[in-house]
Structures are given as structure tokens and as C-alpha cells.
Amino acid sequence: MSKLLTDLIEALRCLPGVGGKSAQRMAFHLLERDRERGMRLAHALEEAMQRVGNCSRCRNFSEDPVCPICASSSRDKQVLCVVESPTELAAIEQATGFRGQYFVLLGRLSPLDGLGPEELGLDLLAERLGSGEIEEMIIATNPTVEGEATAHYLAQLARAAGVKPSRLAHGVPLGGELEFVDRSTLAHAFGSRQTVR
Amino acid sequence: MSKLLTDLIEALRCLPGVGGKSAQRMAFHLLERDRERGMRLAHALEEAMQRVGNCSRCRNFSEDPVCPICASSSRDKQVLCVVESPTELAAIEQATGFRGQYFVLLGRLSPLDGLGPEELGLDLLAERLGSGEIEEMIIATNPTVEGEATAHYLAQLARAAGVKPSRLAHGVPLGGELEFVDRSTLAHAFGSRQTVR
Known part of the structure; x- marks a missing residue:
């Protein structure tokens, strides 16, 4: 050939x-x-x-120094959603009506891989949290062991800056059948059941 | 984004x-x-x-005027295999031990699409058949209606030049189960059954 x-x-x-x-x-x-x-x-x-480089404010992929989302005047600056990577940012943008801003970690806390707070840009994040503009920080790291550890660390960071941390709800996926939901998700959904009004 | x-x-x-x-x-x-x-x-x-253009001898993809297969001195010049496209040539090269040469039609006879003998380079093929070097022409067009019509035309061309035309055998695929073989293939395989020696 x-x-x-x-x-x-x-x-x-x-x-x-x-x-x-x-x-x-x-x-x-x-x-x-x-x-x-x-x-x-x-x-x-x-x-x-x-x-394509990274936005200097949120670290998402961008060919400009500041990405369109960070530069937009119509996005809510009081809510900040923290994700592990641009892929998750894109998924949230496409699926939800979220109108706040983002911060992309470009990884998760993983000391064994040499990924500490510095590599994830947490100094930049702490700076933004300290500006007093942000009221709520939605932690949308992946539900893995490392993602959970990162979420824990981020929640402390938020509280220290007087910002309310929140996490995505866990539970049974829509459209799924209970039979095929994994055990721990089912147990979690059972424990966090909500009153029907 | x-x-x-x-x-x-x-x-x-x-x-x-x-x-x-x-x-x-x-x-x-x-x-x-x-x-x-x-x-x-x-x-x-x-x-x-x-x-990447086309070989001037066999019309296969090639960045040189003559492709490596046509230029090779170790390939048998007495057997010529005709295929519809470079994809099929690659499949035959990878699956079989064929050591002859090829001719690529880059299509099949399809008057409605404006594909006639000229577009398929059949003048070039006739020239090669007429050189007296080729003894057998293996027609490996696809087993579709248009492929079969093309095969019929090619066989006439070969016979006119005193070259023996041959076709790939039809039959039950290896490793398949008879239950799942389509009717016409099964009927053909049944009709062309071979004596076990």
C-alpha cells in the first residue's frame, strides 16, 4: 500500500x-x-x-485570553460551577439551563500522579471565591473516589471564603429500570428519598 | 464553545x-x-x-506514477485481478496470498450514473489484455446487480483478447451457520456442491 x-x-x-x-x-x-x-x-x-489554549479566568478551552462564557455579560456571576474537564463543562452546557459561570480544574486531586491544589489552579479559584461576588459554588466533579476527595476539598475552600458549596444530586437515572441500577446508587437513592407533595 | x-x-x-x-x-x-x-x-x-493520485497502470491509489505492486518484479504478471475499488484491493491483499497484479475500475458499469467503459478505464484494461502477457483475469467485482453486469462485460473483454476469465467462488461463508446464510447464497452453494474426495 x-x-x-x-x-x-x-x-x-x-x-x-x-x-x-x-x-x-x-x-x-x-x-x-x-x-x-x-x-x-x-x-x-x-x-x-x-x-486553542485555556481561558485565563476559568481554564476552559479557548482561543481567546478570556472565553465567551467568562466574557458574557448575560451570565450570572453569583453562581460558579466547578468541573474536572472541558468535556463535563460541555455536557452541562448542553443538558442543563445553567446560566452561571464555570471553573475547570483540568484534573482532580491525585497526589500519586503529582496533581495537587496548585496543578488544579485552586489558587486562582480561591481568588475568585474571595472576591465576594460568588454566592454559591456547585461542585460537579465526577462521582469517583478521586472526584469525591476533590469535592470535599473544594467544599472546605468554599466555606472558608463564605461561599455556599453544593453538589449534584445522586440517585436513580431517569428512564432507567431499578433492576439495572448499581447497588450503591440504589442504596443512596433509597436513603435520600424525598417526600412526595 | x-x-x-x-x-x-x-x-x-x-x-x-x-x-x-x-x-x-x-x-x-x-x-x-x-x-x-x-x-x-x-x-x-x-x-x-x-x-495521493492513481497508478497509471492499475489505477490503484499511489503517490508515484506507478504503484509498488505494478513496479514490483516479484509479482506474477500472468494473472490480473480486477476489482471495483482500492478498498477491495486492500482486502484481497490482506486476506489472500495472491501474488499477481491488479486493475482497479474505480466504480462499476452504471449507465444511469454516467459510468461507462471509458470512466472505468476499460480501454487501458483492453490494452493490457492485448499485450499477450496475461493468461488469466480474475474478476473480483462485488456480488451486486451492477457488479455482476460489470463482471459479464469484463469476461467478454477477456475472451475477445484470448485471456481466460475467472470469478470468485460463491458459497457459504466459513465459520457461519447455515441457518443464518441468506437464501440465494444457500441455493447457490447447494447447486455448486463439490464432490468430497
């Missing part, structure tokens, strides 16, 4: 979920049918890889 | 089998973890889209 083609197939495998077979199918598809869009993808990749 | 990021997600959707969700996951993955490989993919794409 042509060397450039082999190189392309190999390079496509850097995409998550793409193995040898799919990479080959993608390469042939682009070459046979869609070279123009292939070129557009090459340019979009290059631009994004080189120019 | 950042404009460059939105552009990248949109551009990734040109890949077959990649929808909005996967495109977003791919973009975030590259930005968060693998910018270097993202850049490498951008370059591989650009190079391939711009420089």
Missing part, C-alpha cells in the same frame, strides 16, 4: 475508538469521495491543536 | 461512522491529551489528500 496512505491510516488511529479497520475505512472514504472535506479537517485540526 | 473547537467537531463529522457525540469526544481527547498526534494527523491528512 502507498506510504502516504499507510501513514494516514496509522495517524487516524490516534482518535479514540478508532482501530485499524475503521482507520482504513476512513482513509479510503476520504480519498475516494471527499478530498475537499479531508483537507478541511486537516486545517481544522492544525488550527485547533496550535491555537 | 470556542469557534475553533466547534469547527474541529464539525470537520470530524466528515469521517464515516462519526456523529456529533463521537466527534466531540475525539476533539476533546486530542486537545486534552494528544496535541502532538493531532498535529501529526493533520499533516498526514494534508499530504494524503494532496499527493
